[in-house]
Amino acid sequence: MTLKPGGLVDLTEFDFRVYGLDKRPIPIDERASALARWMHLAHQAVQQQGGEPDAANHLYEWVRNHPSFEQPVYRHWWFQTSTWNRGQDPESRRQNRYGAAMRDDILVRPFIACVPVCDFHAGDLLGF
Numbered sequence: 001m002t003l004k005p006g007g008l009v010d011l012t013e014f015d016f017r018v019y020g021l022d023k024r025p026i027p028i029d030e031r032a033s034a035l036a037r038w039m040h041l042a043h044q045a046v047q048q049q050g051g052e053p054d055a056a057n058h059l060y061e062w063v064r065n066h067p068s069f070e071q072p073v074y075r076h077w078w079f080q081t082s083t084w085n086r087g088q089d090p091e092s093r094r095q096n097r098y099g100a101a102m103r104d105d106i107l108v109r110p111f112i113a114c115v116p117v118c119d120f121h122a123g124d125l126l127g128f
Helices: 034-048 055-064 090-114 122-126
Strands: none
Touching: 034 090
16 A cells, blocks of 8 residues: 555554553562563563564654654553453443453464563463
8 A cells, every 4th residue: 555645644553561550661570460571571572583662652753753754643542451440331341352452462472573582481470
């Protein structure tokens, strides 16, 4: 596909971090959740394979500084990365659907990217 002059492009990415309710990254230490540790490993695997795990944090700058784009607009969205929400209201169920999609997506990627570079047992990391 070709983007025509005056057209619209939507770029979406996540940054391989898990955030607390305060919207700050959860520190990776012995108290971090299995999900936070898993995402940290995914971050390392992407980086070690030559990828840019922080692309989400650079997209606006990259587009803004590229001469082919005009009037870029930046928006950020917060959504769950797992199905922790216990509410039964429509918004809680919607957020849990997002969380399930994120969980399912990220559970596979690190295994593919990490096999040659990571030395860990997934059961130990995830607690089973």
